[in-house]
Amino acid sequence: MKVCDLVDKLDLKVFCGQQGINRLVDGAYVSDLLSDVMGNVDENNVWITLQTHKNIVAIASLKEVAAIILVKGHEPEQAALEQSNTEGIPILGTKLETFEIAGRLYALLNES
Amino acid sequence: MEFIYEVEGGNFIKAGNASSAVKKTLKQLNVDPKIVKRTVVALYEAEVNIVAHAYRGSITVNINARSIRIILDDDGPGIPDIELAMRQGYSTASPKVREMGFGAGMGLPNIKKNVDELNMSSIVNKGTKVEMITYL
Numbered sequence: 748m749k750v751c752d753l754v755d756k757l758d759l760k761v762f763c764g765q766q767g768i769n770r771l772v773d774g775a776y777v778s779d780l781l782s783d784v785m786g787n788v789d790e791n792n793v794w795i796t797l798q799t800h801k802n803i804v805a806i807a808s809l810k811e812v813a814a815i816i817l818v819k820g821h822e823p824e825q826a827a828l829e830q831s832n833t834e835g836i837p838i839l840g841t842k843l844e845t846f847e848i849a850g851r852l853y854a855l856l857n858e859s
Numbered sequence: 860m861e862f863i864y865e866v867e868g869g870n871f872i873k874a875g876n877a878s879s880a881v882k883k884t885l886k887q888l889n890v891d892p893k894i895v896k897r898t899v900v901a902l903y904e905a906e907v908n909i910v911a912h913a914y915r916g917s918i919t920v921n922i923n924a925r926s927i928r929i930i931l932d933d934d935g936p937g938i939p940d941i942e943l944a945m946r947q948g949y950s951t952a953s954p955k956v957r958e959m960g961f962g963a964g965m966g967l968p969n970i971k972k973n974v975d976e977l978n979m980s981s982i983v984n985k986g987t988k989v990e991m992i993t994y995l
Contacts (some may be wrong), residue, residue, distance in 0.1 A: 780906075782965035785900050786972070798960045805875030809882060809899050826872060 748772050748859045750837055752816045753793065757841065757851055759815050759816065763828045770813040774856065781806055783859045788812055794836035795849055801826040810832045816852075860922045868914040868935065870982065877918050878903040881929075888922065894993060898927055899974040902967040903989050905931045911956050912936065913986065927993045937983040945971065963986055 751768045754761055756767045756806055763769065776788040781802060790811035796803060799821050807815055814837040817823065823831065823838045831838045841848045864877035870907065885895045902918070906992040907941025909916035911913055938944045944951075945967050952962025971977050976992040 779960050780963045780965065781960040781961050782904060785903055786965065786969045794958075800959055802874055802959065806903070807877065809878055810896075810904055820899060827963075839919055856946065 748856060750793075751789075753814070753852065753855070754839060756855055757848065760840040761842055762817075762823050762831070763837045764814070764831035764835055765830075766835035767814065767837045770837075771812045772856070775849065776851050783809065789800060793852065795845055795852070797821050799823050799827060801830050803827060804830040804834055804836060804838070808838045812836065814839055816841060816848060818843060818848055823824070862920045862922075864918040864920075866909045866913075866916045866918060866931075866933075867958075868910060868912075868916070868933075871910055874902045875903055875911045878906050881918075884920075885922075885927070890927070890995065892923075894927070894995065898929075899992055901970045901973040901993075904969045904989065905929070905989055907961060908966055909933045909935070911952055911961055912991060915990055916986075925995055927995065929992075932948050932986065932990040933988075934986045936988055937985055938979070938981040939983050941979050941981060 748768050772790050772793050773791045775793040778784050779796050779798055782838055788810050790815050791815050794833050795816045803815055804827050816839045822841045833843050881902055882899045902977045914931035916933030919930045943949055947968045948964040950962045950964035972989040975994050978990040981987040
């Protein structure tokens with residue numbers, strides 16, 4: 748499954764990092780603690796979080812995360828947006844809460 | 860080969876820049892991807908520790924055929940009790956830093972897990988020196 752498939756099927760907003768829209772996704776990780784993500788997220792995972800600052804893109808880039816999904820209508824800060832465009836790592840958005848979007852993503856990845 | 864990077868205390872906008880540069884270099888040198896991943900996790904945590912706790916610091920990376928040796932040397936408040944600081948969940952990070960999702964007391968344990976050798980020394984009100992070695 749690709750990032751663009753998730754965008755379609757989960758009705759996600761693409762804030763930035765459009766160049767990375769065809770990156771492959773093979774799992775996901777949910778956490779708002781950055782060291783936890785640093786230690787445990789795998790490459791090609793989607794990272795679901797409510798953090799919106801620039802450091803999330805640095806972590807996503809270092810760990811080769813496929814895309815970041817911001818929950819509950821959160822939007823990326825300007826510096827995060829710019830960095831996402833530079834790195835080509837999409838930041839996506841949903842109005843749903845973490846539990847709901849994680850559940851839907853889990854079902855979607857399991858059926859593919 | 861030796862590379863030196865400067866780190867500014869308190870500047871979260873630049874946090875991770877040195878780690879990112881080192882990652883690129885290790886990849887170019889065809890270091891085993893598993894070792895690159897582990898090194899990057901440890902280095903990022905140590906870099907963020909300088910940003911979150913110290914006034915300024917430097918990162919010196921030495922790479923040869925046998926090992927990657929990274930020394931982080933900062934001017935800062937120092938760590939009074941290193942054993943306590945190493946404990947999972949222990950943190951002295953400010954509320955602002957915690958709000959960003961840092962300061963969960965996971966950084967030093969993450970470093971220890973991802974390098975072969977970790978040596979730390981610190982002088983209160985002067986600074987902290989961290990040496991991380993990974994064997995190739």
